Amino acid sequence: MSMWHKNLTRRGAVTMAAAVAVALAAAGCGDGGSTPLPGKAGGEKVDQSVYDAAPVASDAEIPAGSTMDAIRKRGYLTVGGSLDAPLLSQQNPVSGQIEGFDADMAKLLAKYIIGKPEVKTVTIGTQTREAMLQAKSVDAVFQTYTITPQRATQVAFAGPYLTSGLAVAVRKDETGIKSVKDLAGKTVIVGANTPAVTALPTAAPGSKQVAFATDPQAVQALLQKRGDAYVQDFTLLASGAKANPGMKVVGEPFTTEAYGIGLNREDAQFKEFVNNWLRKIQADGTWGKVWKSTLGSVVEGDAPTPPAIGSVEGS
Template sequence: MSLMHTSFTRRRAAALTVTALAVALAATGCGDGDSSAPALPGKPGAGADGVIAQSVYDAAPVASDADIPAGSTMAEIRKRGYLNIGGSLDAPLLAQQNPVTGTIEGFDADMAKLLAKYIIGKPEVKTTTIGTQTREALLQAKSVDVVFQTYTITPQRATQIAFAGPYLTSGLAVAVRKDDTSIKSVKDLAGKNVIVGANTPAVTALPTAAPGSKQIAFGTDPQAVQALLQKRGDAYVQDFTLLASDAKSNPGMKVVGEPFTTEAYGIGLNREDAQFKEFVNNWLKKIQADGTWAKVWEGTLGSVVEGGKPTPPAIGSVEGS
């Protein structure tokens, strides 16, 4: 995740007072997916309010004994009985602690639980909240097994740790007001008044992606969202995962289309454990092929995105993965 995205995440976290209370009560949390609601019609992966259905967990694959050799990291995790992950508790639709149930919900959180089920046979995880500046050190010290935290794959980071994946692609995307049906993708922004964050990648990307668009810049994400809702611009262009979180908190807006730039997220692993990386990549391929990945998308990030589900990124397709 970029420094710009990280700073916006911090501002967003400050506004989520209920979630902040839950975080203050517990620096770590456990989740097993058992509290997910029944699936809703028309959304195969969806339960209630952005929580994936219990049926997704029930149908998820489990590794065979042959896939978990004695002495491997996977064998150690299976014996321990839970997957130790580094992540967040304050990112709506990605990894947010439910203040009522205490479970951690969202795309990253659910992917971690599904990896736990693949290894252990049940979605047992222990989440250690970490900062972006400590991820590499924790993985190198084996203080956590994996990191699920919108962790952008870069060649520089790949000299310190390993990445499985990519498992999710983000990038700049478009948000509009809920009742707007005229804008369906960035191509429809030509000649429009477009809200952007000052000094964000949108400033330089829009002239090429939407020729003739006029930019209206705001210093913070909350200011930009308010401007969109108050009709001071036709659309808001920002990082996809941030817009999805905004749409979760603001029912008057929605995300349209897919990201039109690319930022690939990987699962952080210890760099010295090539066997574990191969194992996690094979798991990703399985859940992409059997539709599990798509159901997690539909029940989390996809719950606020208008349009079909995206194609999952190809494993090993990004430099550093």
């Protein structure tokens, strides 16, 4: 499980047992296009022009009898994912749309295969992902799925398509801290027993740590000026900044956790197809536009360089 998922559970998200029950019931949510409403409920809006300009695979790239051919004939992509992950994959309670980086990436893959961004999302728990892929209950999993060699013995990973890791958040009006290098000698808020506790002494020599048991407590401590910065997993900080306009994320993660698109391990053809699609949307700027409109909406600076395909053991 990724750090983000562990912390999301602590923040009072839907319990894992409920997620598994929903998954086993295969409750799907249709989700074509991307027209989220303004507000804090979901991700930021990805402009329709991004979908209009997104690539579509040629007939030659979709051989008869392939997984891609079956998806195209079906008319939608079935994705294992989440409905409660802000800026990644969260269902807007007003519009019903599923919004965020993972959700929009899934829609773009559907557009590439089918010609339109038709996705049905099945909510699954982290412990059921491998079984769902092996049973072909879903075509792919977009769920901050950390690539590991052990998991790669059970499923295939396309990508990595996103990297996370420890990052730095500060108050909105802070201008003197741009990255972890600026934390030397500062008072830094951390989550108790998180990787930040051991990583900071090397990354920011002389920094003083103030630990809090939960993420909400740490965020409030930052806003109350009980520390100069808060170091935590990037995706969790982005979620916190979405809900708390008084904070922002600065710089890029200074440790690395690579996320992959989970696929059936026996389908090497589909993995190659998805990797080729990723290379295309990285090269034409689509990936960067989606990042800026979702995770990047609470981060200062330009979109990061996308991770190199196949660059992580297990991918």
